[in-house]
Amino acid sequence: MAAQAPLGSPPKPHPPVTDPTPLTERPLAGKVALVTGASRGIGRAIALRLAQRGAKVACVATTAERARETAAACQALGVQTAAYGVDVAASAPVNDLVSTVVAELGGLDILVNNAGITRDQLLLRMTEEDFDRVVAVNLKGTYNFIRAAARTLMKSRGRIVNITSVVGVTGNAGQANYAASKAGVIGLTRSVAKELASRGVTVNAIAPGWIATDMTSALDAKASEAIQAAIPLGRIGRPTKSPPPSTTSADLAAPTSRARP
Numbered sequence: 001m002a003a004q005a006p007l008g009s010p011p012k013p014h015p016p017v018t019d020p021t022p023l024t025e026r027p028l029a030g031k032v033a034l035v036t037g038a039s040r041g042i043g044r045a046i047a048l049r050l051a052q053r054g055a056k057v058a059c060v061a062t063t064a065e066r067a068r069e070t071a072a073a074c075q076a077l078g079v080q081t082a083a084y085g086v087d088v089a090a091s092a093p094v095n096d097l098v099s100t101v102v103a104e105l106g107g108l109d110i111l112v113n114n115a116g117i118t119r120d121q122l123l124l125r126m127t128e129e130d131f132d133r134v135v136a137v138n139l140k141g142t143y144n145f146i147r148a149a150a151r152t153l154m155k156s157r158g159r160i161v162n163i164t165s166v167v168g169v170t171g172n173a174g175q176a177n178y179a180a181s182k183a184g185v186i187g188l189t190r191s192v193a194k195e196l197a198s199r200g201v202t203v204n205a206i207a208p209g210w211i212a213t214d215m216t217s218a219l220d221a222k223a224s225e226a227i228q229a230a231i232p233l234g235r236i237g238r239p240t241k242s243p244p245p246s247t248t249s250a251d252l253a254a255p256t257s258r259a260r261p
């Protein structure tokens with residue numbers, strides 16, 4: 001798996017938006033969405049899909065600068081957007097950020113917790129710091145945003161979509177930290193879904209398989225071949241292709257969605 005870009009490093013150029021199914025209807029018009037990890041990969045595709053369906057989108061990455069290109073691409077789809085930066089693992093700044101988004105974009109209806117990292121290593125070689133950081137970003141970061149946004153989402157009868165991983169269900173050698181964090185996201189999702197259902201808030205998790213992003217781009221050819229061989233369709237997914245994860249996120253964000261984990 002790829003090493004993470006250092007915080008604050010300049011974003012790489014993205015391929016053009018190649019959404020194969022432009023929608024004429026805008027079912028999310030008037031809704032405000034917040035997407036973490038929106039600067040690239042899966043989060044960028046989710047932000048664009050939500051914008052395409054008419055939602056205003058708060059694009060969040062480690063720095064506002066890194067999220068700016070996605071925000072501009074969303075704006076080109078005709079919606080109000082803004083770029084924000086925060087370390088999702090830091091609870092006080094996350095609280096402040098959610099308040100800022102609510103004030104600047106006029107509310108919050110959809111929260112997509114997508115930001116995530118890997119620090120792969122076999123258990124006996126994995127440092128405590130690498131275990132803690134992956135759990136802090138992937139699991140605590142998801143909790144931080146849910147906690148910060150819950151009251152607002154209860155008022156708007158909102159939608160929460162958490163991006164977990166198949167690895168959170170299956171486990172994976174070399175990813176004890178990542179798998180534990182993603183299994184935690186599943187438990188968090190199921191629990192919060194039970195707590196918020198009576199307030200009209202749906203809480204769902206999406207568990208993608210292997211998707212071609214920066215996170216998976218550093219896999220060597222042998223590892224990549226082995227992964228593809230284990231996939232029934234024989235190929236790795238793309239973040240912008242339908243169906244999941246971007247289309248599924250937008251579907252679960254719809255006011256009509258009643259899906260539960």
Ligand SMILES: NC(=O)c1ccc[n+]([C@@H]2O[C@H](COP(=O)([O-])OP(=O)(O)OC[C@H]3O[C@@H](n4cnc5c(N)ncnc54)[C@H](OP(=O)(O)O)[C@@H]3O)[C@@H](O)[C@H]2O)c1
Binds near residue numbers: 008038043060164166
């Ligand atoms: N790719 C896959 O095969 C796959 C499979 C299953 C699940 N997933 C999950 O899908 C999500 C997105 O993965 P991806 O492949 O799109 O990853 P990616 O291309 O590596 O992008 C990661 C995103 O998370 C942001 N991020 C990382 N650490 C952060 C922090 N501390 N605070 C705020 N933002 C942070 C990054 O922002 P910067 O650009 O500012 O660094 C970036 O926007 C992750 O939760 C991942 O675990 C991925």
